[in-house]
Amino acid sequence: MAAQAELRWAILVIAIVVFLLGMVVYMSLHWALMPPARIETIDPTTLHLAGEFTEGNLGTAIEPDGSVTVRVIGQQYSFTPQCLLLPANTPVRFRSTSSDVVHGFIISGTNVNVMLEPGYISTFEATFKTPADRVMPCHEFCGVAHAAMWARVRVIDKKDFFKQAGKERRLSCV
Ligand SMILES: [Cu+2]
Numbered sequence: 001m002a003a004q005a006e007l008r009w010a011i012l013v014i015a016i017v018v019f020l021l022g023m024v025v026y027m028s029l030h031w032a033l034m035p036p037a038r039i040e041t042i043d044p045t046t047l048h049l050a051g052e053f054t055e056g057n058l059g060t061a062i063e064p065d066g067s068v069t070v071r072v073i074g075q076q077y078s079f080t081p082q083c084l085l086l087p088a089n090t091p092v093r094f095r096s097t098s099s100d101v102v103h104g105f106i107i108s109g110t111n112v113n114v115m116l117e118p119g120y121i122s123t124f125e126a127t128f129k130t131p132a133d134r135v136m137p138c139h140e141f142c143g144v145a146h147a148a149m150w151a152r153v154r155v156i157d158k159k160d161f162f163k164q165a166g167k168e169r170r171l172s173c174v
Contacts, residue, residue: 074103087161104139
């Protein structure tokens with residue numbers, strides 16, 4: 001009797017583990033949620049002085065090879081730039097980091113969801129299918145004004161984006 005009860009519990013536990021593993025596989029394939037492929041480090045104390053995260057480099061840029069990259073910094077208690085301008089239907093590479101503590105980077109209605117950690121560059125790629133205005137609240141508790149820390153994301157028509165990009169080196173919708 002006791003052995004039977006034990007077996008029942010064992011089967012239940014195995015079923016839960018199999019279900020969770022199945023969920024990981026499903027999310028990986030269907031939502032393309034992958035662990036970061038590589039690690040890049042950066043000194044958070046000199047971010048604003050030199051390198052790719054100086055103020056003039058923040059925002060959306062078209063790289064020499066034609067790809068689109070967005071550089072964003074999170075700090076207590078805002079993101080820079082405060083409004084990201086992105087093209088629809090185009091793969092966009094994000095490069096982002098924090099200048100102080102851990103912040104969260106999430107874009108509403110999409111599967112974009114990463115942590116910004118001081119000392120590390122978070123990189124990922126996303127494609128936004130349709131033009132839309134989205135919000136980007138910090139979702140890692142980062143201090144007293146955490147709840148007020150958020151930015152906006154404006155996805156616009158690809159043609160309009162590239163027209164604007166021809167005029168400016170860095171784009172944003174602040
Ligand atoms: Cu924050």
